[in-house]
Amino acid sequence: MDRRILAKIDDELESTEVAELCFLCRDVISGKRLEGITDAKQLFLRLEEKGLLENNYFLSQLLRTIRRADLLSHIETDSRQAEETDAQPALSQYRMMLYKIYDDMTKENLEKLKFLFNNDQRRKMELCNTALDVFVEMEKVGSLSNGNLSALYDMLREIDQQLASTVQNYMQGVPRQHQPSLPVSVDLQRVNNTPRPQPFLSIPESQLSCESESVYADAQSPTEPSPPPDPDSMDYYALTHNPRGLCVVINNENFLGIGLKSRGGTQEDAQALKDVFTRFGFEVEIHNNLTAGNMRTVIRMLGQRNFLRDDALVVCVLSHGLKDIVYGTDEEQVKLSELTEPFKSNAARTLAGKPKLFFIQACQGRQYQRGAVPCLPTQAQAEVETLSHWEADAGPLSNETVPWDADFLIGMATVPNCMSFRNTATGSIYIQELCRQLRKAAESSEKDDINTVLTRVNREVSRREYLAYKQMPEPKYTLTKKLVLKYVSADLDHVQK
Known part of the structure; x- marks a missing residue:
């Protein structure tokens, strides 16, 4: 500034x-x-x-x-x-809550508050000129913190019920946000008491049936030998149904508290996603302004869907966020793992072997991404040689594993710990570029798959500057085939219904 x-x-x-x-x-x-x-x-x-x-x-x-x-x-x-x-x-809302108490406290009540401390503490409190000074001293000795408001609440009840109600209202609104989160598996058991299905072997979609499944051992063959698989079908996900599947957009614009700002421009993102995935043959559902609890409900109900007649699933979340989490409109956190867990093959059996695409428009932290000038080839070679010596001393570097089960693609607007940018009039940088590249690939005669598309998104977003900073999207995937998205013709006579 x-x-x-x-x-x-x-x-x-x-x-x-x-x-x-x-x-x-x-x-x-x-x-x-x-x-x-x-x-x-x-x-x-x-x-x-x-x-x-x-x-x-x-x-x-x-x-x-x-x-x-x-x-x-x-x-x-x-x-x-x-x-x-x-x-x-x-x-933080915690500190703003303390400020409100200070702002509402009279000099008389401040003196009463100081008097309530024991003799050792009171000597320090007498030197405090304001309630803010008192709060700082309490924090220094550990009697006041965001997770420890009981001492302050008890003292304020002695001097002014209205001041105490400020603490009480804050405590009632915060606990779920600050209590330790339960493991996802426990949370799933809590909302769904049905036994977890056992892992099963996936079979070609043409053989999949909810009523009857046949799995043969390696040495065993069915009575009627099946024809050899089409080599092309082993490289590409099949898109044959009408509609192709469901695209769900969770679009959070207006937040209920004072900690998170309204996300101007997000309606442009939701509309762009609706337009492009409708042309790809997907049913599109848009859910506006969901609390964290409502987000979990939508995802849980979606996970219970019968996907037998769907070729793919697309979920887009547009909201505020930090690393590995997004926010509901009540400013409570939802882990990204909570969004993907219900669609793993052991939970959504009719989605097994089918692509599941998640696009997350949210920050992953507060850091800003900066740019650097690429080094010359000779410099790059020298750096590689230097790094190779360090690797020999420290041992080989292991590749980071992708924490998702098969056939997932997670498109993040930015890398961990960094911010993503959104134009309040035209929409977010990432979603708008994603839709532009999807349209471009759909209109091309080439069979560009989704990974090729996201590589182009990475390039185009990373080459620009936003408020003098950079943004670097991050796709993660465990896709086992290529996914090519093309526009669906209006009549769809050739498509299986």
Whole structure:
């Protein structure tokens, strides 16, 4: 952010407001780094070091929280702000809750609060000028934290029920988000008490039947020998049904709390996905603004579908996110594994051997991706030689395993720990490029498979800059055949129904 803009904001902030900003930043900047800060310029330098001033959102949250929205005019004139990220804002609701208590607390109640501490603690508390100072001291001795609010709640009940209700309301709204998550397998058992089906051998789709299945041992053959398989069919997934399958889009735009910003432009993404997958012959369902619980319900019900007459499944999630998770509109987390688990072959038997495509438009962290100039061939060779020596000393590097079962493709908008970008008018960079490349491949006479398409998406997205930063999509797959998506003709007379 422009230093001149930050200087203007600093000029209009009082010392008490700077102290309030420092308190709100204690979850992203260590207390030691905040000691000695006397003006906003020093705080802004600390925030810059953390990459929290690369766009306007975090600073806007801070100014709104301390009721200085009048200063937003300084930072909302940048025309580039049509581009946003889908990362979780770093300003915690826990700290904003404490700020609200401070803001509502009278001097009389502050003195009562100090009096409630024991003699050893009270000496330190007497030096505190505000409730924020009291909260910091409580955090230092471990009697106050996001997971430990009981002491504060009990004291506030003694002095002001309204202040205590602020803590109570926060505690009632937060627990599920902060309780340790149960393993996915336990969660699946909780919502579905039917016994887990045993692993089975997949057979060609033409032989698959829900009523009757025949599996032969290696030395055993059926009475009527089957014809030799078509060599081409062993390389490509079959797309023969009408419709091809189901495409489900979970499109989260408006969030219920104050921690996550509305995702302007996401409707453009949902429409683009609907248009392209409808032309591919898929039924498209769009679910707008789902809470985490509703997201799980939609996915669970989808997993119970009979996919016998489907060739493939497509699931698209458009939301805020962090590494390996996406957010519901209630700002609660859903693990990516929860989205894919119901469609593994041991859970959705009629999807076994069929492609399952997941496209996730969400950030995977708060870091920004930067660019680097490729080195010359001679430099590259020198680096390879250097690395080979290190490998000999440290042992060979093992390839990272892909944590998905067969026939999955997971298209992530960005690599782990980094942000993805979205234009508030035209949609996200990743989804719009994905749809463009899918259309281009569908209209081509070549049989470009989905991996080729996603490689082109990687290239096109990574070559551009967004707010002076880069974005690098990341596809992961365990596909066992090539998947080629082409437009379906209107009459579909030749297609099996």
